[in-house]
Amino acid sequence: MTPMELVGSLGIVGYGLGAIGPGIGVGLIFASVIQGTARQPEARGAMMGTAWIGFAVTEALAIIGIALAFVFGGL
Amino acid sequence: MSGFLSGLVPLETADGFEAPGVHSFDVPPLFESVPWFDKYMLQAIISVILILAFWLIMARKNALVPSKGQYLGETAYFFVRNTIARDMIGHDFRRYLPLLIALFSFVLVNNIFGVFPLSLLPTPSHVGWPYGLAIMVWVIYNGVGIAKHGPFGYLKHTTLPSGVPAFMWPLIIPLEFVSNIIVRPITLSLRLFANMFAGHLLVLVFVLGGEYLLLHSESIVNKTAGVVALIFSMAIFGLEIFVQSLQAFIFTVLTAQYISSAAAEEH
Numbered sequence: 368m369t370p371m372e373l374v375g376s377l378g379i380v381g382y383g384l385g386a387i388g389p390g391i392g393v394g395l396i397f398a399s400v401i402q403g404t405a406r407q408p409e410a411r412g413a414m415m416g417t418a419w420i421g422f423a424v425t426e427a428l429a430i431i432g433i434a435l436a437f438v439f440g441g442l
Numbered sequence: 443m444s445g446f447l448s449g450l451v452p453l454e455t456a457d458g459f460e461a462p463g464v465h466s467f468d469v470p471p472l473f474e475s476v477p478w479f480d481k482y483m484l485q486a487i488i489s490v491i492l493i494l495a496f497w498l499i500m501a502r503k504n505a506l507v508p509s510k511g512q513y514l515g516e517t518a519y520f521f522v523r524n525t526i527a528r529d530m531i532g533h534d535f536r537r538y539l540p541l542l543i544a545l546f547s548f549v550l551v552n553n554i555f556g557v558f559p560l561s562l563l564p565t566p567s568h569v570g571w572p573y574g575l576a577i578m579v580w581v582i583y584n585g586v587g588i589a590k591h592g593p594f595g596y597l598k599h600t601t602l603p604s605g606v607p608a609f610m611w612p613l614i615i616p617l618e619f620v621s622n623i624i625v626r627p628i629t630l631s632l633r634l635f636a637n638m639f640a641g642h643l644l645v646l647v648f649v650l651g652g653e654y655l656l657l658h659s660e661s662i663v664n665k666t667a668g669v670v671a672l673i674f675s676m677a678i679f680g681l682e683i684f685v686q687s688l689q690a691f692i693f694t695v696l697t698a699q700y701i702s703s704a705a706a707e708e709h
Binding site: 434 | 464529629632
């Protein structure tokens with residue numbers, strides 16, 4: 368007897384696992400920006416510029432993940 | 443006009459609720475005789491007209507004491523000029539300002555179409571539009587670099603950071619080449635596409651799922667869940683407005699960053 372049956376794509380589970388890393392990374396970036404702003408408020412502009420680029424680069428991993436989740440969604 | 447309304451109708455089939463998925467983005471053409479003219483194309487054309495009208499009206503009447511409209515236009519202009527172009531590119535930023543402003547307004551208006559009540563479909567959620575934008579940006583930043591350093595000078599400039607010892611070259615040069623020439627346009631387009639795609643999918647799940655739970659189910663628990671989902675979809679719309687503006691900003695910032703790194707002087 369099967370107690371429970373789940374139907375769906377394993378690719379989405381893989382994407383959920385793959386989103387952990389970028390999630391931690393984006394969190395670390397903005398944690399550092401908040402700390403830096405608290406220590407030196409006048410440097411906020413310069414830090415935000417770098418932070419957005421770092422955010423975009425880190426987020427790219429999650430983006431590749433969601434693309435691959437749809438590519439392998441049929442498996 | 444069935445193509446224009448597609449994406450808004452509940453996805454109900456004979457055997458219950460059909461979850462929104464990739465197929466929700468396959469909109470039929472607006473007229474049967476013109477297969478390439480679909481809702482995405484119509485939205486892009488409308489956005490170009492809107493943007494042209496906005497900037498032409500803003501640029502025409504310039505007064506020393508600005509009116510409210512001129513103040514709005516100048517704020518938008520100075521946002522791109524100071525926050526994106528000047529901070530990223532540096533002293534030679536004026537040459538690239540028209541490109542950056544056009545990119546920013548095009549991406550922003552097309553993203554906002556995702557929450558605008560009459561359209562409710564972000565144009566970049568069809569992958570062709572980000573691809574086109576990214577190819578244009580790729581050609582421009584490589585062209586800027588080649589015009590500045592020459593073909594071989596640019597190749598050396600972009601694949602070999604200065605100060606790398608010679609025994610690291612076999613590792614660094616392929617890595618930098620893949621990162622700067624190949625991966626950059628892919629991530630630039632996929633970032634915009636995936637954010638718009640995932641955001642629109644989220645909206646579809648909440649709105650269509652809530653509608654189905656509320657109107658097509660019997661139990662009171664399901665109806666309550668449907669009401670909660672519909673109310674919560676308002677918060678999702680708010681999140682979407684934020685994400686859409688942020689992605690327009692990031693797309694322009696990264697374009698400026700790529701141009702700046704391609705045109706940078708040797709240190």
